[in-house]
Amino acid sequence: DIVLTQSPDSLAVSLGERATISCKSSQSVLYGYNNNNYLTWYQQKVGQPPRVLIYWASTRESGVPDRFSGSGSGTDFTLSIDNVQAEDVALYYCQQYYTNPTFGQGTRLEIK
Amino acid sequence: QVHLVQSGTEVKKPGASVRLSCKTSGYTFSSYGITWVRQAPGQGLEWMGWIAGYNGKTNLAQKFQGKIRMTIDTSTSTALLELASLRSDDTALYFCARDVVGLSGQSWFDIWGQGTLVIVSS
Secondary structure, three states, rough: OOOOOOOOOOOOOOOOEEEEEEEEOOOOOOOOOOOEEEEEEEEOOOOOHHHHEEEEOEOOOOOOOOOEEEEOOOEEHHHHHHHHOHHOOOOEEEOOOOOOOOOOOEEEEEEE | OOOEEEEOOOOOOOOOOEEEEEEEEEEOHHEEEEEEEEEEEOOOOEEEEEEEEOOOOEEEEEEHHOOEEEHHHHOOOEEEEEOOOOHHHHHHHEEEEEEEOOOOOOEEEEEOOEEEEEOOOO
């Protein structure tokens, strides 16, 4: 199985600041045939199911604020949240779908 | 609007079985697969397996083979998950989610059910 390791496990940022979450994969999730990275990001708020934010590593899901952006390729990926709002407090997970899906362990975002 | 509505909380004794349902609406059931993901208390997300909405073909995570059974009822656009020989470490929130790409579960999941809590306790 592909192992995804997120860092940090938790972070606290001030309102209006930028949050950056890393996701490193144990093997490349870039499919050379179509040059797509098979990686997605979810947000999970307390008591709710996950919500997809980003797929193909950098494509924002419809309805997701443009404060959220994804980047990276191969084995190293980043979720960035600009101008962090109180409503962004949540757990964030990366997930690969290059093989049978696996998830990172999650990163908790709090407000400082 | 697309909805996945899951069955209610289950409390079971060790060794028992349980069947969870995920009723879908707002889209053509046969055009998408359904994935099941579980989340133990305070833990992360774990993919359990996938079932195709058009023919019931499954792809189960190796860890759960022999432990779970996934089926569909196309007449009600419902996906079902059966877990056997329950243990205390099966206590978790079980989510169903719609698979976007539709190829054996290797996809992201765009619509999620609210989750079903399964508690296994003697």
